[in-house]
Amino acid sequence: MKKYERAWLMKSEPCCYSIDDLMRDGVTPWEGVRNYQARNFMWRDMKVGDLVFFYHSNEKPSHIAGLGEVASEPYPDKTQFDPKDEYFDPKATKEKPRWFLVDVKFKEKFAEPITLPQLKLDPDFATLPLLQKGSRLSILPINSIHAELLVEIGRSV
Numbered sequence: 001m002k003k004y005e006r007a008w009l010m011k012s013e014p015c016c017y018s019i020d021d022l023m024r025d026g027v028t029p030w031e032g033v034r035n036y037q038a039r040n041f042m043w044r045d046m047k048v049g050d051l052v053f054f055y056h057s058n059e060k061p062s063h064i065a066g067l068g069e070v071a072s073e074p075y076p077d078k079t080q081f082d083p084k085d086e087y088f089d090p091k092a093t094k095e096k097p098r099w100f101l102v103d104v105k106f107k108e109k110f111a112e113p114i115t116l117p118q119l120k121l122d123p124d125f126a127t128l129p130l131l132q133k134g135s136r137l138s139i140l141p142i143n144s145i146h147a148e149l150l151v152e153i154g155r156s157v
Contacts, residue, residue: 004147007051008041009064009130009140010104014056019065022054022106030101031077032087038139043074043100051147052104055130056113063113064150071105110154124149 010030012018022028033039052068076097079087092098119125129140142150 007142007147011057062116066109067107072103074100077101
């Protein structure tokens with residue numbers, strides 16, 4: 001078995017939820033995802049113990065700030081049922097939820113983040129989903145080769 005059989009890049013804007021927030025909380029539900037492909041990654045593909053690269057988007061520069069891991073099986077995102085919540089979905093019911101999430105657990109914060117410009121300059125990451133044109137998903141799969149390289153870079157400082 002490969003060292004990182006399954007790994008994921010999960011994006012969050014640091015003004016909403018940062019790696020420091022995850023470090024403080026220890027574990028958090030990854031709620032509010034409203035893209036079917038990203039939802040399906042959590043619902044169908046993620047497994048407890050999968051590695052998570054915590055990515056700060058809309059930052060200057062955007063960067064991978066640290067690591068987490070998938071800490072739960074998927075379950076319905078409660079925000080879909082709350083009419084007062086920004087992620088409310090009137091088509092979702094408790095009998096037939098539409099949106100699922102997993103809990104993410106803090107593992108480590110990198111001393112120096114891995115920046116998007118740094119990744120773009122490294123030919124080893126040419127096929128990284130984050131760098132593909134039109135890649136805007138909030139959750140992206142990371143292959144085991146890229147995962148090992150990213151962990152090595154993140155821990156090299």
